[in-house]
Structures are given as C-alpha cells and as structure tokens.
Amino acid sequence: MKTIAILGTGNIAQTLAIDLKLNGHVVRLYAPEYLGDRINNLLESPKLESVGELVGQATLDLVTTDIDKAVTGADYICIAVPGYRHVEYAKLLKGHTTASQVVFTFNACLASLVYKKIWGDDPNCPIFADTDLPPFSTRVIAPGRIQLFERHLGGIAFFPASVAEKYYDEIYSEFYAFPKLYKDVLECSLSLINPCVHPGACLVNLSNIEKPDTNFFLYEHGFTPSGIKIDLHLNEERLQLGKALGYDDLHALEDFAGVQGKLKWEDLYAMGHGCYALTSIAGPNSIFDRYLTEDVPVDLVCWSSIAAQIGVPTPVTDALITLVGVIHGEDWASKGRTAVELGLSGKSASQIVKFVREGHF
Structure with missing residues (x-):
C-alpha cells in the first residue's frame, strides 16, 4: 500500500483516484480553490463512483485545497492536469517535496524537463516520471461519477534516465504495471499518440x-x-x-x-x-x-x-x-x-x- 497524492480533478484525476483507492492505496486529491464547484463538490462529499470497465465506489482519504496536506509524506505524486498547466503546478509544488518522492505526469511531452527547469538545483527536487499515455480512456459523466471506457497502459520514462533501475520495478509492482520502459523521457515524448x-x-x-x-x-x-x-x-x-x-x-x-x-x-x-x-x-x-x-x-x-x-x-x-x-x-x-x-x-x-x-x- 502506498500513499498517493493526485493533483487535479478532471477525467484522469478522478479515475486515478477511485482506481487506486479500490486497489488499497491511501489516496489524497488536491485542487486549487479557484476551481469552484469542481472541487467544492468533492470537499463536501469525497466519494467517487465508477461505471463501465471499472465498477465500484470509494471514499477518498483526503480532498484538500492545501498543497502541503496533499503531498507531505506521499510516496507518489500524480499530476493529472492539462499540459498547458504544468508550469503553474511546478511552481505550486516546488518547496513542498522531498528527493525521495516520485512525481508522475501523464501523456507527458517532456513535462519532467518543465518541472526540472523550475526546480533547478534544489536538493529537495523529486524524481520525475513521464508516461506516453494516460492509463485509461475515461470521462466524468456527473459529479462524483466517472465512466471508464478502456484501460491502455503505455510506457514510462524517468528523469534522469539513470534512476530507472532503482524505481521501475517498484512502480511496476506497486503502482501500475507499465509494460514498456523507455530509454529516457525524450523517447517517451516522441512516442505520444x-x-x-x-x-x-x-x-x-x-x-x-x-x-x-x-x-x-x-x-x-x-x-x-x-x-x-x-x-x-x-x-x-x-x-x-x-x-x-x-x-x-x-x-x-x-x-x-x-x-x-x-x-x-x-x-x-x-x-x-x-x-x-x-x-x-x-x-x-x-x-x-x-x-x-x-x-x-x-x-x-x-x-x-x-x-x-x-x-x-x-x-x-x-x-x-x-x-x-x-x-x-x-x-x-x-x-x-x-x-x-x-x-x-x-x-x-x-x-x-x-x-x-x-x-x-
């Protein structure tokens, strides 16, 4: 069991949250206050339901607008937001992580480099992992209710690539079984569909x-x-x-x-x-x-x-x-x-x- 922080409230974020919770992990969900009803509904009732290829109900361990509460002590941090918001989230997250945490970005086109540029030489810079696909085709169809159409795990890459040997097997067995390990995040980004x-x-x-x-x-x-x-x-x-x-x-x-x-x-x-x-x-x-x-x-x-x-x-x-x-x-x-x-x-x-x-x- 891992403690996982998910940043975002969209299709992928909510599906990740219920999927990982149903798999036995401690799941926290974060979104900024300015999202209004999208986060307020979950703050009032941190329950999610899924239909389609994933059927189940789950209550999240935490829904918060406080970034420290979301990520402190988390093993993995999943950033499930559109690509054009990565600079915003990199600035938000910097200063709130440790070097032992792993930050995931999904369907990432060198997002890890965006984060690294903002972190610079900060000794608390985490490990970054990019994927070439989100884990599923999915949609939020009503407040607190998602429909998963299909799972389609793709490949993963680490920045720097040299840490893959240390982290890949653990992530494969305890998070998601990504079937392909890319040489590096550049190869991963060039494999986006x-x-x-x-x-x-x-x-x-x-x-x-x-x-x-x-x-x-x-x-x-x-x-x-x-x-x-x-x-x-x-x-x-x-x-x-x-x-x-x-x-x-x-x-x-x-x-x-x-x-x-x-x-x-x-x-x-x-x-x-x-x-x-x-x-x-x-x-x-x-x-x-x-x-x-x-x-x-x-x-x-x-x-x-x-x-x-x-x-x-x-x-x-x-x-x-x-x-x-x-x-x-x-x-x-x-x-x-x-x-x-x-x-x-x-x-x-x-x-x-x-x-x-x-x-x-």
Missing part, C-alpha cells in the same frame, strides 16, 4: 466543433480522410525528428492502430471507426478543448521547437501550429512549450540526449 491523431481531424471539423447544437463525436464523425492525411504528415515529421535524435523505434501510433510498417490513412480511419473506446467519446465541442489547447501548443510546439533547433524541417506541423494559433488568437510557436521552457535552448541533438539520460549537459 494524441498529437498525431487529434489536431488534423479537429482542424477540418472546426465548423462542427463550434456548433452548439451539434452532438459531435470526433472519431465517429470527424475522422475523415482529409483530416487523417494531415495527421499522417504530423506523424511522419515526428518520426524524422526522432531519427535525427537517434530514436528509430518510435512506432506507438502504428502499434495502437495495429499496423506493421508504414501507416496509410485507411489504417487510422479504421482505428477511429472500429474502436468502441474511441467512438463512444463525445466532443470536442469547443476550440478550447485540450485536443487543441494541449496537443498543439504543448506537444506539437515542443517537437517543432526542438526540430528547428537541430535543423529538422517540420512544415506541416508548423503550418498547423500557425492555423490553430490564429483561431485561438495566440502565437503558439513562441508561447507554447518551446525549447526555452524546457531548458534546452541552444543545445545540440547530442547535448539534449545527454541531458535526459544523465540530468546534466
């Missing part, structure tokens, strides 16, 4: 996403050949960046689609229309959904910024970043998760790889 799945399909379906009277389902309705062809280009540019950095086995999307060899648009079309866990998920119904506010300014900007720095062209990725920035009224190329935010500005490919492996340049 969402940035090569959501953006193209969303871009060609903006009119449906913005219609308040449309019951829109991205995979069921929005996975059309034109959007998928954009996604294939995003995927190809991801692979080229990985190759330039020395990672040749970046086939997470191909594996997810059940394909060996080069992906075709028909493969992704079949994946989107043939998987219950995907087609059952409604939305997005706003251009400010995380499919566009996380996958583009966090993930695609991260890849594009590093690629530009080491001389790898990413024309389709860059064009999509520009267009999504236009609809958001933001310059995501400069305001997203750039090499500067990651502490990698001016570094060569070999220096970047050395840093994620050893923790220093």
